[in-house]
Amino acid sequence: MTQTPSQTVGPYFAYGLSPQQYLYNHTSIASGNLRTSSTQGEPITIKGRVLDGQGNAIPDAMIEIWQADAKGQYNPTDSDFKGFGRFGTGTDPEAQFIFQTIKPASVDGQAPHITVVVFMRGLLTHAYTRLYFSDETTENQKDIILNTVPEERKNTLIAQRQETPEGIVYQWDIVMQGEQETVFFDV
Amino acid sequence: MNHNQRDWEVHPPYLYPDYKSTVFRAPSKPLIPMKHTLSESTGPVYGQDSVGQFDNDLTKNGIRNGEPLGERIVVSGRILDIDGRPIKNTLVEIWQANAAGRYIHKVDQHNAPLDPNFFGGGRCVTDENGRYTFMTIKPGAYPWGNHPNAWRPNHIHFSLFGSNITNRLVTQMYFPGDPLLQYDPIYQGVPEKARHLLVSQFDLSLTQPDFALGYNFDIVLRGHNATPFENQ
Numbered sequence: 562m563t564q565t566p567s568q569t570v571g572p573y574f575a576y577g578l579s580p581q582q583y584l585y586n587h588t589s590i591a592s593g594n595l596r597t598s599s600t601q602g603e604p605i606t607i608k609g610r611v612l613d614g615q616g617n618a619i620p621d622a623m624i625e626i627w628q629a630d631a632k633g634q635y636n637p638t639d640s641d642f643k644g645f646g647r648f649g650t651g652t653d654p655e656a657q658f659i660f661q662t663i664k665p666a667s668v669d670g671q672a673p674h675i676t677v678v679v680f681m682r683g684l685l686t687h688a689y690t691r692l693y694f695s696d697e698t699t700e701n702q703k704d705i706i707l708n709t710v711p712e713e714r715k716n717t718l719i720a721q722r723q724e725t726p727e728g729i730v731y732q733w734d735i736v737m738q739g740e741q742e743t744v745f746f747d748v
Numbered sequence: 749m750n751h752n753q754r755d756w757e758v759h760p761p762y763l764y765p766d767y768k769s770t771v772f773r774a775p776s777k778p779l780i781p782m783k784h785t786l787s788e789s790t791g792p793v794y795g796q797d798s799v800g801q802f803d804n805d806l807t808k809n810g811i812r813n814g815e816p817l818g819e820r821i822v823v824s825g826r827i828l829d830i831d832g833r834p835i836k837n838t839l840v841e842i843w844q845a846n847a848a849g850r851y852i853h854k855v856d857q858h859n860a861p862l863d864p865n866f867f868g869g870g871r872c873v874t875d876e877n878g879r880y881t882f883m884t885i886k887p888g889a890y891p892w893g894n895h896p897n898a899w900r901p902n903h904i905h906f907s908l909f910g911s912n913i914t915n916r917l918v919t920q921m922y923f924p925g926d927p928l929l930q931y932d933p934i935y936q937g938v939p940e941k942a943r944h945l946l947v948s949q950f951d952l953s954l955t956q957p958d959f960a961l962g963y964n965f966d967i968v969l970r971g972h973n974a975t976p977f978e979n980q
């Protein structure tokens with residue numbers, strides 16, 4: 562069999578894929594909020610913009626995240642934590658993506674990380690990347706995937722921890738082109 | 749090529765200058781190959797409980813005061829993995845323009861009428877044979893700003909999860925014989941040998957007599973038995 566080719570998500574994905582976030586009268590299967598007040602783990606917010614080759618923030622991108630829970634489990638059966646989030650950049654005035662989640666634990670001996678899938682108008686095939694955490698220096702240095710990335714590009718995968726009045730925020734921009742281009746993986 | 753990897757001979761490249769938006773959005777550095785770990789051999793699971801009663805019937809899920817306008821069609825097909833095995837209980841999400849070629853999205857300023865009874869979004873979960881089925885309205889073609897007199901062929905957007913996050917696929921289904929396909933850089937961005945895989949087939953067995961025409965569109969995702977580190 563041959564894989565079915567990919568096509569761009571286009572500019573009008575919002576009412577199909579994230580209708581509640583965009584205030585359409587239809588339910589969503591996922592949103593930017595992955596946790597409840599009873600989810601175990603450290604509550605964190607992940608925020609950033611998707612920047613094009615001219616440095617402009619892209620307002621019609623869709624970011625999906627996939628992560629383990631605070632025990633390092635994917636698809637935990639015993640909790641309300643789904644581990645999957647989806648957010649379009651069209652509802653924030655600064656075109657940010659915003660995820661309310663918890664910090665994942667280490668999986669398989671890897672440094673804590675989140676799988677990130679990037680879609681947008683103008684991207685014919687989605688892009689895969691990973692988010693790592695700035696306060697995990699020791700773990701990051703040992704990570705088998707991070708260590709396949711050239712030294713000078715590793716920083717593009719590391720979200721910066723900030724303590725704010727609203728709680729812990731990890732700031733992380735996704736840069737599509739140029740000097741600071743985010744590392745994308747052939748997954 | 750490992751059969752769990754993306755087949756770059758069928759997927760469009762990131763940079764395809766005829767599709768202008770790719771120019772400043774395509775990653776410019778080579779992708780870094782990644783071994784599959786547990787993070788890649790898992791993925792979100794959305795079963796029947798994520799689907800509401802009329803979610804797979806776009807002729808009903810947006811009704812306010814009457815039937816939506818346009819040609820009713822059945823769109824159905826099987827979701828298979830690369831070895832031809834059906835992927836059962838997997839979520840299929842779709843969205844599309846109405847019969848006049850207009851999206852309800854606020855950004856869509858095309859001068860064609862909205863249909864008060866058509867929402868244009870739907871989802872369903874595949875059955876034991878990997879089959880999905882939607883009832884909908886045939887979407888219209890619509891103009892876009894890519895180049896002078898640019899029109900998108902009739903199409904339905906599809907989003908699939910498959911059995912792990914590496915199976916994720918967003919694509920578009922087209923209709924047989926559409927004269928706009930040859931002019932559409934989004935469709936033409938797909939390597940030539942694979943373009944036909946995005947064109948549905950008219951299928952008399954899927955039609956509903958006196959009610960709706962039927963189109964079949966099968967989708968093939970990647971493998972689903974990835975063993976962590978098998979590429980080492």
Ligand SMILES: [Fe+3]
Pocket residue numbers: 571573845900903905
């Ligand atoms: Fe479209």
